[in-house]
Amino acid sequence: MLNTESPSSKNKDLDLYATQDLVRVFTEDHIRAAEVVHAAAADLARAVEAAVPRIAAGGRLLYVGAGTSGRLGVLDSVELTPTFSWPRSRAVALLAGGPPALFEAVEGAEDDRKQGAADLVAAQVGPNDVVILVAASGFTPYVLGALEAGKAAGALTIGLANNPSAPVASEAEIGITLDTGSEVISGSTRLKAGTAQKIALNTLSSAIMVRLNKVYGNLMVDMTPTNAKLYRRAVALTVRATGVDETTARLTLEACGYHVKVAIVALLGGCGVAESRRRLEANNGSVRGALAAGARP
16 A cells, blocks of 8 residues: 555544644644655755756746646646746646646546646647656556656656655656655545645745746845735835835836846846846846846956
8 A cells, every 4th residue: 555545553533633633733744744855855956957957948847747736736837927927838737637627526537648648748848848747646647648758758757756666756757755654634645745745846946946047145036016016025125135215126117117137137237227138138037147247347
C-alpha cells in the first residue's frame, strides 16, 4: 500500500476529539508537510537551475495533474501573471477532465493515459518547455501519459510525487519526492500531501521568476496593477526601492504606465522613462544590470 494511502496509526479516535484537539492535529500535520518540502530543497534547486535556461530561451511552464494535484497546478499557473507579469500563454495548466474538473470530479479522467499524452501534444510541447507533473500517488495514468509525451518532445520534465520510487518522479528528468506519509484522515491527499505540493510548486515557480529578473532585492517589481490595491502596492514598492516620496513615485509610475521596474531605474538611474526601458531591455530585465549599465562611463 502506498504511504499516502496507508491508515495512520495515530489519532484512531479522531472523531471523538474535542474541537481544539482536532484542529491541533491537523495543523501539526501540515507542519510536517513544510518539513518534507524543506528536505527536498536540493532537488528543487536542481529543477530551478535546469528550468531557467529553457524558459529564458522562450519556453513555457506546463503543469499537469489530476484532482487536487491538477487544481494546485492550475492555481500556481494563474498566479504568475498578476505576481510577475508573466504572459498567460507561457503558463499552461492541463487538468485531467479539462476545465469542468476544476469544480467537480470527472470520473475516470485520471485513468486515461492516452489522453494525458494527447493533451500535452495538443499544447504543442517543445524542447524549450518545462513540464511539471504532479501526482500524490505518483502513479496517475493521465500524468504518466503526459510525462511520456513531454520526454518524447525533448522538454524538461519535473515530476513531483508523495511516495518514494513513484514513476512520476523516477521517470522524469528531475524527480522530487515529497514523502508526506499517511494522512490524518486516511487516504485524503488533499491534506498534507496537497500542502506539500502547494509549497513545492510555489517555491519552484517563484525561484524561477527570481532568476528571470522579476524581483529586485526582495521586492516584487514586475507586477502589473489591475485594481486599486495593486496600484497602491506599485507606489509602495517604488518608494521602498528608491527612497523617493509617494508623489514622485506616483508621477514617475504614471509616466511609464505603472511599470515598477521602469520607474525604479528611471529614479535611481537619473534617466528618462525611454532610457530606462532601453537599459532594462539591454540587460534582460535586470534592474541591477540596468543601473550598473547607467553607472558605466
